[in-house]
Amino acid sequence: MTVLAVLPASASIASAQLHALGDDFVLASWESDGPEPSGRVVPTLDGEEVRPPYTTLSVRTSWGGQRVLSILRAPRTSGAPVRFVAQGRVVAEALAEPQVPxxxxxxxxxxxxxxxxxxxxxxxxxxxxSTPALRSDAGFAAVCRRMVLELSPTPSPLVARALATDELLLCGGSLSSGFGEVTGAVIITSGAVGPSPFDVCVGSALDRRGRAAMSLLVDKALCAPGNLLVVLGRNGLACRAFSAVAPNLPSLTERLSTRRDTPLELRQYILNALAQRGRSDATAAAAVRELQVLAPLPKRQVADAKRSIGAALDLAVPTGDGGLFLAGWVHDPHGLSGGLTVHTPFGGERRLEVLEHRFPREDVAKLFGTAPSTDRSGFVAYLPGAPEPAAALQVHAELRLGSGGSIRLVPPLRPLSPADARAAVLGSLPPQHATPLVLETVIAPAVAPLHAAHMASRSEPETVSFGRIPETPAVSVIIPLYKALEFLRFQLSSFATDPGMAGAELIFVLDSPEQRDELVHMLHGFHALYDLPMRVLVQPANYGYSAANNAGVAASSGRTLLFLNSDVIPDQPGWLPVLLAALERAPGAGAVGPKLLFDDDSLQHAGLYFDRDVRGRWYNHHFFKGLPRDFLPARRERSVPGVTGACLMMTRETFDAVGGFCEDYVIGDYEDSDLCLRVRKAGLDIRYVPSVELYHLERRSISRHQGYTRGVASEYNGWLHARRWAAMMEELTARDWSALPPPPALEDSLMRPLSAAPPTDTALPVAVPGKSRLFGRANRNRS
Structure with missing residues (x-):
C-alpha cells in the first residue's frame, strides 16, 4: 500500500461532506478558515490515490474563509475514510456512506x-x-438544474423563430446590456447536460429597454419545454427556458427575405454555424447555399454625381481556395479613401490597402463628368486567404475613409456556377489592360481554381450512335462541336462520297448540350441519306476544346487519331489515307498536319510557328497566312514547330505518351500548340503535309463563345502558354527550318498541278521566323 501522507493532529483536519453528483461521482465540500490550499489536492481512499478524473476548487466566503469543493469518483466501500491530501498532509476527511445525499x-x-x-x-x-459519462447522467443534470435555478429562479423564455433545416431551429431571446462578453453556453435537459452545439449570437444594438438581442441555432430535439440554456459570461450567468415550438414556423430563408433589417452579425452567425454543421450534414450544407442565393444582401453602392466620392463593387468572386477576386470602381478625386475592407459571410476579413491595378471606366467618367482620357476609376484585385468553411457567394465591404468612417458597399451575388464566375472574372476589365502583371497576380489566381472547379464537375457524356461503328478502325476522326452546326452538311457530304473515309471511326463531341436534340435530328437525317456510321458524345456542359477531344479519344478505338474542326472541309477525296501515309512514313514523326485554305483559296495554314509581338508576348502564327494557295514554299513537305488543331493527326500511342490535350486552358486557345510542344519535348518531329488540302472557315465556333468575345480569355491562355513553354518556343524560333532536308515525294496524283512547278528534288526557300516577312498575316490564336 502506498502511504501518501502522515496524519497530523485531528484538530487540523477539516470535516468534509459528500454530495451525490449522479450515479458515479460525488462532490466533497469543506470549510477552512486558513488560506487557500496550495498545490494540488489529491483525494485518497484507503491510502491510495483515487482513480482519475477528479478536480478541486477553492472559493472565498463572505466571512473570510475558504470553501473547498472536490469532485471525485463515488467510493464503493461504505464507511471507508476519504482523505484529501495537499503537500503531503491530510487537509480534509469524510466517511463514505451507503446513501450520499x-x-x-x-x-x-x-x-x-x-x-x-x-x-x-x-x-x-x-x-x-471533460467527462462524457457525467454529461449523460440524469442525476448530475438535476443537480446542475437546481444550482442554476438557485441563481436564476425565473428564467426568461427562449422562443423558436424559424426553421433553419428540418432538424435545426433559430431561437431568440435577449440579454441585459451589462452582461458583458459571453464565454460559453450550456444546455440542460432532463437527462443530460452539455455545451450548446453552437455559440450564442449577441447583437450589438440595444432595444428600447436597453437589452441586446440574443440568438441561438439549436437542434430541434434540444428545443423542448423544460430545457434550459445557460449563458456564461465574464460578469455573470443568464438562464433561459426553451418554449414550446409553435406550429408553422417560417423557414430561415423566408425570415431573412422578409426582414431586410437582419443585422449582419446575425446573418454571419447563421451562415457560419450552418457551414460548421454542413461538414457532416448535407441539409445544413444546402441551407448555407440556399440562404445566400434566396436571401442575398441588397446591392449597395455610392453613385451620386453630387457627392465628391463614389464607389461600387461590381463583382466579388470567392474562388473556393481562399482567394477573393474583386472588380469595381472608386471615384475619389480628393483622396478621401484609405483602402477597402472586405468581409466574407463566415466572418473572414480581407484588407486591400492600395487599389493597384486601375483602368478607365467610361460609364463612371460620364456619371461624374470627368474626361474619359484621364479617368482611372476602375480596378481589379485579388486577395489571397484561408479557405472558408463553405462556398461564399456574397461578401460586403467598407471603403475606409481617412477620418475613421467608411462607406458600405455590397456587390451582387457571385455567379453561381464556376463557369459563369470564370467568365465574369475574364470579362471584368478591357483586354488591353490585361498586362502580364495583372494576368499573373490577379486574373490567373482567380481563373485557375474556378476553371478547375468547372472541370471537376464533369460527368460522363451521353452517347448516341448511328449505324454500325467500325470495330477496328485505322483512324478515329474526332470532331468537337460548339454552337456552329451549319457546316456539318458540307463536311458529312464530302465524307460520304470519299472512299478514303471508309472504315474510319467518326466521333462528334457536342460541347453545347442545349443543341443535343437539333444535332441528333440532323445526324439521323444524314445517316438515313448517306448510310454513314457515326457516334455523338453529348457533354453535360461546355468544358472546352481540350476536354471535348479527350472525351472523343476515350470513346474511340482507332490506333491513329485525327482531330478535325467542324468547319474544315476537304478539297478532294482521298485526303485521309495520304495524311496517314505521311505520318507512318516519316521517321520519328509525332504529329502531322495538312495545308489549310481560306474560302478565297488563300493560305490559312502551312505549319505553325511562334513569335513575339512588339510588347514581347508570345503568340502562335501560321506560315504564309494570306498568301496564294500555290505559293511555292507552302508546297514543300517539311518539319515545322507545330501544326494547328483544326486538322492534326497522331498515333494513339503518342497521344497517351504526352498526356493528351491539356485542359488548363480556357475556352479554346493554345491547346493545340501546347500539345505540339509536348510532342516536341518528347523528342518527336512534327510534319507539314501540303499534298493534303482542306478549307478552313476559321474560328466560326469559338467566336460565338461569350468568354472568348470578351478578349481576356485569349490573353490569359497566351500568358499561361508562354509561362510553360517560353524556353522551348525560344529554342524552336532560333532554328533554321529551311535547312532541313526534303522528304520523299508524295503521290503526284494528289499534287495540285502548277504551271511553273520546280523539280521535286529542288529545295524551296522557307521563311524563317524573325528573318523574313514572307509569313503573311499573323494569327495570334488557335485556328
Missing amino acids: DPDPAFLLGSLDAPSRLRVVRFLFDFAR
Whole structure:
C-alpha cells in the first residue's frame, strides 16, 4: 500500500461532506478558515490515490474563509475514510456512506459573492465537459438544474423563430446590456447536460429597454419545454427556458427575405454555424447555399454625381481556395479613401490597402463628368486567404475613409456556377489592360481554381450512335462541336462520297448540350441519306476544346487519331489515307498536319510557328497566312514547330505518351500548340503535309463563345502558354527550318498541278521566323 501522507493532529483536519453528483461521482465540500490550499489536492481512499478524473476548487466566503469543493469518483466501500491530501498532509476527511445525499444549492452557494457563485457553477460544467459519462447522467443534470435555478429562479423564455433545416431551429431571446462578453453556453435537459452545439449570437444594438438581442441555432430535439440554456459570461450567468415550438414556423430563408433589417452579425452567425454543421450534414450544407442565393444582401453602392466620392463593387468572386477576386470602381478625386475592407459571410476579413491595378471606366467618367482620357476609376484585385468553411457567394465591404468612417458597399451575388464566375472574372476589365502583371497576380489566381472547379464537375457524356461503328478502325476522326452546326452538311457530304473515309471511326463531341436534340435530328437525317456510321458524345456542359477531344479519344478505338474542326472541309477525296501515309512514313514523326485554305483559296495554314509581338508576348502564327494557295514554299513537305488543331493527326500511342490535350486552358486557345510542344519535348518531329488540302472557315465556333468575345480569355491562355513553354518556343524560333532536308515525294496524283512547278528534288526557300516577312498575316490564336 502506498502511504501518501502522515496524519497530523485531528484538530487540523477539516470535516468534509459528500454530495451525490449522479450515479458515479460525488462532490466533497469543506470549510477552512486558513488560506487557500496550495498545490494540488489529491483525494485518497484507503491510502491510495483515487482513480482519475477528479478536480478541486477553492472559493472565498463572505466571512473570510475558504470553501473547498472536490469532485471525485463515488467510493464503493461504505464507511471507508476519504482523505484529501495537499503537500503531503491530510487537509480534509469524510466517511463514505451507503446513501450520499444530493447537494443543497443554497448551502453550497451560500455566503459566496456573485463571482464565486459563477465559479462554482462553471466548475461543475467544466468538469462535465471533460467527462462524457457525467454529461449523460440524469442525476448530475438535476443537480446542475437546481444550482442554476438557485441563481436564476425565473428564467426568461427562449422562443423558436424559424426553421433553419428540418432538424435545426433559430431561437431568440435577449440579454441585459451589462452582461458583458459571453464565454460559453450550456444546455440542460432532463437527462443530460452539455455545451450548446453552437455559440450564442449577441447583437450589438440595444432595444428600447436597453437589452441586446440574443440568438441561438439549436437542434430541434434540444428545443423542448423544460430545457434550459445557460449563458456564461465574464460578469455573470443568464438562464433561459426553451418554449414550446409553435406550429408553422417560417423557414430561415423566408425570415431573412422578409426582414431586410437582419443585422449582419446575425446573418454571419447563421451562415457560419450552418457551414460548421454542413461538414457532416448535407441539409445544413444546402441551407448555407440556399440562404445566400434566396436571401442575398441588397446591392449597395455610392453613385451620386453630387457627392465628391463614389464607389461600387461590381463583382466579388470567392474562388473556393481562399482567394477573393474583386472588380469595381472608386471615384475619389480628393483622396478621401484609405483602402477597402472586405468581409466574407463566415466572418473572414480581407484588407486591400492600395487599389493597384486601375483602368478607365467610361460609364463612371460620364456619371461624374470627368474626361474619359484621364479617368482611372476602375480596378481589379485579388486577395489571397484561408479557405472558408463553405462556398461564399456574397461578401460586403467598407471603403475606409481617412477620418475613421467608411462607406458600405455590397456587390451582387457571385455567379453561381464556376463557369459563369470564370467568365465574369475574364470579362471584368478591357483586354488591353490585361498586362502580364495583372494576368499573373490577379486574373490567373482567380481563373485557375474556378476553371478547375468547372472541370471537376464533369460527368460522363451521353452517347448516341448511328449505324454500325467500325470495330477496328485505322483512324478515329474526332470532331468537337460548339454552337456552329451549319457546316456539318458540307463536311458529312464530302465524307460520304470519299472512299478514303471508309472504315474510319467518326466521333462528334457536342460541347453545347442545349443543341443535343437539333444535332441528333440532323445526324439521323444524314445517316438515313448517306448510310454513314457515326457516334455523338453529348457533354453535360461546355468544358472546352481540350476536354471535348479527350472525351472523343476515350470513346474511340482507332490506333491513329485525327482531330478535325467542324468547319474544315476537304478539297478532294482521298485526303485521309495520304495524311496517314505521311505520318507512318516519316521517321520519328509525332504529329502531322495538312495545308489549310481560306474560302478565297488563300493560305490559312502551312505549319505553325511562334513569335513575339512588339510588347514581347508570345503568340502562335501560321506560315504564309494570306498568301496564294500555290505559293511555292507552302508546297514543300517539311518539319515545322507545330501544326494547328483544326486538322492534326497522331498515333494513339503518342497521344497517351504526352498526356493528351491539356485542359488548363480556357475556352479554346493554345491547346493545340501546347500539345505540339509536348510532342516536341518528347523528342518527336512534327510534319507539314501540303499534298493534303482542306478549307478552313476559321474560328466560326469559338467566336460565338461569350468568354472568348470578351478578349481576356485569349490573353490569359497566351500568358499561361508562354509561362510553360517560353524556353522551348525560344529554342524552336532560333532554328533554321529551311535547312532541313526534303522528304520523299508524295503521290503526284494528289499534287495540285502548277504551271511553273520546280523539280521535286529542288529545295524551296522557307521563311524563317524573325528573318523574313514572307509569313503573311499573323494569327495570334488557335485556328
